[in-house]
Amino acid sequence: MNPYLNDDLVTLGDHARRFATDRIAPGYQERDQTRVLDRTLMREMGEMGFIAPELPEQYGGQGLGCLAAGVIHEEVARADLSLSYINLLASLNGQILAHHGKPEVVGPWLTRLTRGEALLAIALTEPRGGSDAANLRLRVERVGDEYVINGEKTSISAADQADAAVVFGRTGTPESAAHGVTALLVPMNLPGITTNRFDCHGQRAIGRGSIFFENVRVPVDHRLGDENRGFVQVMQGFDFSRALIGLQVLAVARVALEETWAYVAERQAFGKPLSAFQGVSHPLADFDTQVEAARLLCLQALWLKDHGAPHSAEAAMCKWWAPKLAYDVVHQCLLMHGHGGYDRGPMEQRLRDVLGFQIGDGTAQIMKTIIARTRAGRNAVPA
Numbered sequence: 001m002n003p004y005l006n007d008d009l010v011t012l013g014d015h016a017r018r019f020a021t022d023r024i025a026p027g028y029q030e031r032d033q034t035r036v037l038d039r040t041l042m043r044e045m046g047e048m049g050f051i052a053p054e055l056p057e058q059y060g061g062q063g064l065g066c067l068a069a070g071v072i073h074e075e076v077a078r079a080d081l082s083l084s085y086i087n088l089l090a091s092l093n094g095q096i097l098a099h100h101g102k103p104e105v106v107g108p109w110l111t112r113l114t115r116g117e118a119l120l121a122i123a124l125t126e127p128r129g130g131s132d133a134a135n136l137r138l139r140v141e142r143v144g145d146e147y148v149i150n151g152e153k154t155s156i157s158a159a160d161q162a163d164a165a166v167v168f169g170r171t172g173t174p175e176s177a178a179h180g181v182t183a184l185l186v187p188m189n190l191p192g193i194t195t196n197r198f199d200c201h202g203q204r205a206i207g208r209g210s211i212f213f214e215n216v217r218v219p220v221d222h223r224l225g226d227e228n229r230g231f232v233q234v235m236q237g238f239d240f241s242r243a244l245i246g247l248q249v250l251a252v253a254r255v256a257l258e259e260t261w262a263y264v265a266e267r268q269a270f271g272k273p274l275s276a277f278q279g280v281s282h283p284l285a286d287f288d289t290q291v292e293a294a295r296l297l298c299l300q301a302l303w304l305k306d307h308g309a310p311h312s313a314e315a316a317m318c319k320w321w322a323p324k325l326a327y328d329v330v331h332q333c334l335l336m337h338g339h340g341g342y343d344r345g346p347m348e349q350r351l352r353d354v355l356g357f358q359i360g361d362g363t364a365q366i367m368k369t370i371i372a373r374t375r376a377g378r379n380a381v382p383a
Contacts, residue, residue: 046116060114183230202352246318
């Protein structure tokens with residue numbers, strides 16, 4: 001029994017798990033090796049209604065709410081964390097476009113997004129740093145009815161695979177900080193855009209890399225939100241994605257625990273199953289308890305969002321705690337499997353995949369600062 005999930009959401013989760021088990025899980029390791037995102041699977045997910053179901057029906061969504069997106073998201077991540085980036089990026093960018101874009105511009109993109117026909121990146125981080133997200137150098141200048149973009153974004157998920165990107169750049173003076181940033185919807189096939197790809201430790205099917213902009217021209221109507229207020233307006237959507245990330249990594253931890261409980265109950269040592277030894281079963285029990293609690297926190301954050309209630313602190317808690325917990329859980333499960341876990345296989349790949357979330361999308365230190373400011377007030381916790 002879960003207080004946040006009604007019968008319809010449980011049924012939706014079961015439906016998503018069957019699809020993920022049958023279609024996504026079998027190619028998990030192959031996609032890690034080839035580093036190729038399966039567009040066929042993405043379209044199938046769109047046909048099933050599994051991409052951004054929280055969006056309004058006018059944009060191809062189902063208007064089901066953010067909890068529904070979370071339920072689907074964790075089932076996809078359970079099968080392949082890297083592939084679940086499709087859901088994460090679609091929900092984050094979908095909210096941004098739906099709330100801040102001109103309908104005639106963003107409408108076709110949102111329809112393609114929910115159908116699994118387009119992948120959108122979020123281009124915020126720059127070479128000089130990611131945590132100081134408002135201190136951007138990528139330059140956006142207005143020339144008539146266009147914006148001209150010059151600069152570089154880096155550590156961008158799906159940089160070389162995305163069809164479009166939400167790009168944050170500076171239109172104001174450097175001294176204006178967050179109040180001089182503008183967000184644009186930028187198709188990735190425009191002249192002047194080039195990309196590269198990093199050789200990352202994990203999440204290799206989705207990949208990360210840099211995007212380079214050289215005199216890239218974008219129509220003014222592709223702006224998201226007001227000029228010079230893109231950071232302040234658009235960044236509010238990140239609370240949603242932080243809760244989704246929590247469910248994403250915890251789904252990996254949950255399946256690792258399930259497999260490890262089954263393994264230690266079957267594996268024999270000194271005439272008894274490994275689970276009979278408290279040195280084995282108690283660490284797993286500890287982690288199982290924490291994972292259940294963390295998952296409830298993530299669901300609570302999405303429930304609050306669905307009900308229009310403040311949830312920034314809860315979302316930040318999800319983002320710093322869940323990735324660290326998931327890594328610790330998978331690490332322990334790998335050790336419980338001995339050399340079988342250490343060998344190239346699902347467990348070591350899970351460890352590599354979840355690690356990245358302690359780096360990207362907001363560090364633990366930044367998340368704790370958000371929590372502190374929410375609790376004590378921004379003036380009591382200055383930058």
